[in-house]
Amino acid sequence: MGGIPKRMKALVAYGIGDYRLEMDYETPICGDDDIIIKTEGCGICAGDLKCEQGIRRFWGDEEQKAYVEPPFIPGHEFVGRVVLAGKNVKEYQIGERLVADQIVPCGECRFCKKGLYSLCQPHNVFGFKSKLNGGMAEYVRYPKTAVLHRVPDDMPLKDALLIEPYSCSKHAVDRAKITSEDVVVLSGAGTLGLGMVTYMRTKNPKKLIVLDLLEKRLEKACQFGADVVLNPAKENVVQKILEMTDGYGCDVYIEASGNPVSVEQGLNIIIKQGRFVEFSVFSGPSTVDWSIIGDEKELDILGVHLSPWCFDYVIEKIMLGELNTDGIISGLFQLEDWEKAFMRATGKDGDFKIAFTF
Structure with a gap:
């Protein structure tokens, strides 16, 4: 594992309402085309909450096929640093700080070939599939077709955790x-x-x-x-x-x-x-x-769906101070307190964004 532990701490979803903190979960394996990051932080999305609550859009019913594939690690609003890179990875180096689009496009379907990668037909998003675990864990694997973006070293974590949600906001306004x-x-x-x-x-x-x-x-x-x-x-x-x-x-x-x-x-x-x-x-x-x-x-x-072609703009404008982030991250939690964090993330107590740090 190139010096990183074989086991890690992770929040794992096994079923509706069956989310468990695992202290000894298998660390993702780095393939020749993969990158492994050490997670710095991961925000809690409203979609994560609704998935945990069991709505049909995620878990399906007699009329609709389930989207999720448990067991999976939730979280698609995460940022981290490269700790392992496969032998075929040339563009990114150990120690670089990265964030990824939520979706990992296939690159082969009609939508991907037209540049509409956020509408990718297979539609694999971090944090809902066992093969594409999310950021509520100490380590995450970026596969070959992940859409990656460099994050400035001097961007505060509280700002970096807003790159994904603000990118979604930008796409909606556009x-x-x-x-x-x-x-x-x-x-x-x-x-x-x-x-x-x-x-x-x-x-x-x-x-x-x-x-x-x-x-x-x-x-x-x-x-x-x-x-x-x-x-x-x-x-x-x-x-x-x-x-x-x-x-x-x-x-x-x-x-x-x-x-x-x-x-x-x-x-x-x-x-x-x-x-x-x-x-x-x-x-x-x-x-x-x-x-x-x-x-x-x-x-x-x-x-409006996801945030295609928005991340780099948002990163630049947050760094320039042209997008206001003041006070949006209103609570940072350790993964051990995930139940309290999920409750706070509902906004019932007046919170905006709640996130985990590692």
Whole structure:
């Protein structure tokens, strides 16, 4: 194993609600084309929480095939340093600090060949497959087709842990094609929503309105550049936004809350021929009147998945201070405290991003 231990500490998922801290799990083996990193830290994504809770999107049911392949080590928001490299690896050296796109594209399917690697048909993402374990472990294997990016040595870990989520935020905003003439409404000001806020400020929209149920998140949205913040639990946001826009509605609505109510709310807020961007992963189906989308408003519905071609931009702009990261990592935990960390990551106590350090 080239001087690294044969066994390691890892959080391992065996089934729905069956996550176990293993102190003696097998360290990944480095093949000729592989890289092994020593993990510095790994963030907890909302997808990790929903997977642990057992939603059908991950575990399947009688109608839908399971996506996960246990046992697996969760985590796709991780950064680390190279400790082993296979004999065919020429580009990266021992000690380099790396982060990877969440998805490991096959390089062979129709999407990969068109450059749409985030839509890769086999669709293997770190942290959900036994063959592609994630970052909630001391060591992680990067296979040959992993999409790797160098992380500056002087980037603080709390910033480095935001590279993956902020890259997702950037892709969502890019899909919206925001201009300086647009009134934009963002529903959801968690970590990813705040990443959208700080990136949207570079687009200089006519007005940026942020919605959330938690006042702490709305305060942070203001700090990050929102023009107006509204709490749907305290006021009629549909009425307010229609009043702000002379009864027409917003030009862009970005749904980043994961709450089905937010979808219907957005359809009521958005202008005719507006752009509705759906970002969230939902715990279950969301039902709306599709006549609004077609016959009533002729909307553009834009889905968002992962963060293709975004990592290098985000790394550069975080280092330049042009993307605000202040206070987003609100708790760092050891893997031994994973249950407490997962609970904090729900945001119920007002946290933004929770992560593990090693």
